Amino acid sequence: MKYDRENTLLMLQQRDWNSLIDLFKDNRIYLEIEQDSIIQSILEREFISELIGGSGFDDDPEYLFYLEQFHILHVSPHYKFSLKAIHVDPLVEKIIGIYRADSLEKAVFYAKKYANLPVSIEILAEIENSQPKVIQHSLSSTIKVTENREIEPVDSTTSVFKSQHERRFYMAVRAIFHTYLVLPNVAISAVVDFESVKHHLDQKERAYFFTALIDCVVVDAQNEFRPIKMLEIDSLYHDDEEQLRKDRMKDKIIAKAGHKLLRIRATGSHSEEDLQKLILEVTR
Structure with a gap:
């Protein structure tokens, strides 16, 4: 050109x-x-x-x-x-x-x-x-540590327990299994292998699997942090038809995972000591 x-x-x-x-x-x-x-x-x-x-x-x-x-x-x-x-x-x-x-x-x-x-x-x-703020520390050359930014000047967190009833129940379980790791409100998906149980579950049960929580899980830190006991504390709330349906699905999922799910429901006022004695008795 x-x-x-x-x-x-x-x-x-x-x-x-x-x-x-x-x-x-x-x-x-x-x-x-x-x-x-x-x-x-x-x-x-x-x-x-x-x-x-x-x-x-x-x-x-x-x-x-x-x-x-x-x-x-x-x-x-x-x-x-x-x-x-x-x-x-x-x-x-x-x-x-x-x-x-x-x-x-x-x-x-x-x-x-x-x-x-x-x-x-x-x-x-x-x-x-x-981006998260990078925190400088003694191992910065090999380990990266970050923290979030723009922290609000108000604490909007809440307790992991929805009631004092749940908290007392957890404390009682922890007192009995003090040599183990006791975790509150554990996702079923964190302690049950979905692939191993899914063929036992229908569509609704499969969906529920990924949203359901277990009130209390006792974990053996010396055995790959596997759960050894699973417990629920029930209340009047569990008489609701929808909640009963969910409870049945939860019972089935845990059963198909090869574990018992103990449900404890107190109809009166009980001390933490009473709960400890009960938990010790039913988990032997």
Whole structure:
């Protein structure tokens, strides 16, 4: 392809961005354009400024493509084309601004390359604040420790026990099995192998498997932390028809897993000592 000044002028006038990008990628032709003061003046005074300004590109889906192509022309060692220094930062800021709305990952890519730009500083700070904070410690070279950020100045946590009744029950179980690990509110999926029992369960039971909790699980830390006892503390709440249905599903799941599920229901007021004696008796 030979350099054609009239054709190049026509491309500039018609804002034929794709054709001009292809033209600028031809190093031999671009060297001739650089020597053409008229074309070069139009290119710098109007063309690049219009591209960076974004005027008239609202309905052009390829606008970002044009911007990135000019950036590639500028930074690639394979091309002779280069932007004036005053145009580089505004061009990149425009690219980052567009990507920031649609593809933060790509915006960060440019922000890291042009870290001194105000928009880059802002984006990188946002990213850093959205990531867990890295905690420095004596083993930082081999172990990474992080903590979450933006901690609210109010404690919104709650007890793992829904009632004092549950708490007393747990304390009683722990007192009896003090040489074992006693865990409250354990997910069935944490202590039962689903693949081993699923063929015994219907669709509703399978779904319930992944939401159900066991009130108290006694775990043997010396035997691969396997459960040895599973206990439930029941109340009037368990007389509800829906809860009875769930209780039956839970009983079945634990049975198919090869374990007993002891249900204890107190109809009167009992001390923790009373519960201890009962638990010791029924778990022997």
